[in-house]
Amino acid sequence: MTEKILTKDNQKEFLSRLIKDYQVFAPVEKDGNLLFSQIDTPEELAEEYRNTKQPPKELFFPHSEALFRFRKGQAIEESPNEAERVIFGMRPCDAKSLILLDMVFNAEGFKDPYFIARREKTTIISIACAQPQITCFCTSCGTSPVSEEGSDILLFDLGANYLVKSITPKGQQLIDNLGGLLTDAQKSDLKKRDELVKTALAKMKSEIPTEGLKEKLEGMFDSPIWEKIHLKCLGCGICTYLCPTCHCFDIVDEAVDSEGKRVRNWDSCMYPQFTIQASGVNPRLSNKERLRQRMMHKFNYSVSNYGQIFCVGCGRCVRNCPVNFDIREIVKLISEK
Ligand code: SF4
Numbered sequence: 476m477t478e479k480i481l482t483k484d485n486q487k488e489f490l491s492r493l494i495k496d497y498q499v500f501a502p503v504e505k506d507g508n509l510l511f512s513q514i515d516t517p518e519e520l521a522e523e524y525r526n527t528k529q530p531p532k533e534l535f536f537p538h539s540e541a542l543f544r545f546r547k548g549q550a551i552e553e554s555p556n557e558a559e560r561v562i563f564g565m566r567p568c569d570a571k572s573l574i575l576l577d578m579v580f581n582a583e584g585f586k587d588p589y590f591i592a593r594r595e596k597t598t599i600i601s602i603a604c605a606q607p608q609i610t611c612f613c614t615s616c617g618t619s620p621v622s623e624e625g626s627d628i629l630l631f632d633l634g635a636n637y638l639v640k641s642i643t644p645k646g647q648q649l650i651d652n653l654g655g656l657l658t659d660a661q662k663s664d665l666k667k668r669d670e671l672v673k674t675a676l677a678k679m680k681s682e683i684p685t686e687g688l689k690e691k692l693e694g695m696f697d698s699p700i701w702e703k704i705h706l707k708c709l710g711c712g713i714c715t716y717l718c719p720t721c722h723c724f725d726i727v728d729e730a731v732d733s734e735g736k737r738v739r740n741w742d743s744c745m746y747p748q749f750t751i752q753a754s755g756v757n758p759r760l761s762n763k764e765r766l767r768q769r770m771m772h773k774f775n776y777s778v779s780n781y782g783q784i785f786c787v788g789c790g791r792c793v794r795n796c797p798v799n800f801d802i803r804e805i806v807k808l809i810s811e812k
């Protein structure tokens with residue numbers, strides 16, 4: 476796959492051309508928050524950012540979506556017809572999270588046509604992180620600030636230029652379509668890229684001990700550790716809603732008379748009603764059981780089911796928890812048991 480140079484002077488033209496051919500989503504500032512939104516002009520792109528507040532999962536697995544409609548007992552299918560899309564400016568941790576979501580929504584025997592259609596129609600252009608945040612710990616989670624995994628194209632910010640590396644045939648196709656806007660990378664550009672990689676990795680200051688974590692958790696279901704850990708948790712669910720890999724949902728029928736729709740909505744294991752049964756029994760009565768579930772799901776059950784921890788170390792749950800619950804501290808506590 477090729478390595479090219481895009482000058483920052485040409486960045487607007489690059490985005491304008493993409494906007495002509497694709498629906499383009501990129502980090503945009505809205506009410507003080509950085510979110511992935513569709514852009515109609517290059518000027519809408521946020522100027523400087525580390526990562527978005529919301530992860531990109533909503534672009535593949537919307538917060539709320541109608542799966543089909545019904546009228547007088549007849550189902551009317553919702554077609555997952557999506558336009559060709561580009562997501563520009565994703566970070567490598569979020570690109571990796573899409574690989575994990577593929578394991579859930581595009582598994583043998585469990586195919587989600589809505590998710591799969593969006594994945595197939597989307598080209599991911601990520602930007603390597605030159606300045607990881609203090610809350611980032613992706614290198615403990617099987618990825619890195621410069622990882623290619625999950626991206627179709629990876630950009631490296633070299634100052635006045637971007638080094639543009641195509642990772643997949645889809646990415647290469649997009650680059651080929653841009654014709655003369657990109658020039659071949661020179662040896663000096665590759666050297667600068669290598670420097671950026673070294674610096675970015677050296678700046679990663681936060682880590683969690685994931686080695687042997689699953690095996691530890693196997694024997695900790697009834698551990699007294701959970702009695703203490705949950706005490707400050709409010710059960711607000713922010714950590715799960717902002718997590719790029721959390722994917723629990725609920726399905727409800729919304730109907731008036733004989734017409735309605737079947738809707739899939741995000742849900743959260745941190746909510747009391749998540750496991751309530753028709754009899755009224757709730758096996759996860761308090762935050763203790765719910766928080767244990769969150770940790771077990773991410774670091775134990777996901778490894779059993781998919782061979783991967785379901786955390787990419789993006790740090791969103793650490794930055795946004797209203798009571799400063801820090802998943803890194805909990806993992807450390809568990810590993811010391
Ligand atoms: S964001 Fe914090 S307080 Fe809210 S549910 Fe998660 S851990 Fe608990």
Ligand code: SF4
Nearest residue numbers: 718786787789790792
């Ligand atoms: S658990 Fe926290 S750090 Fe890990 S991927 Fe989810 S939001 Fe990011």
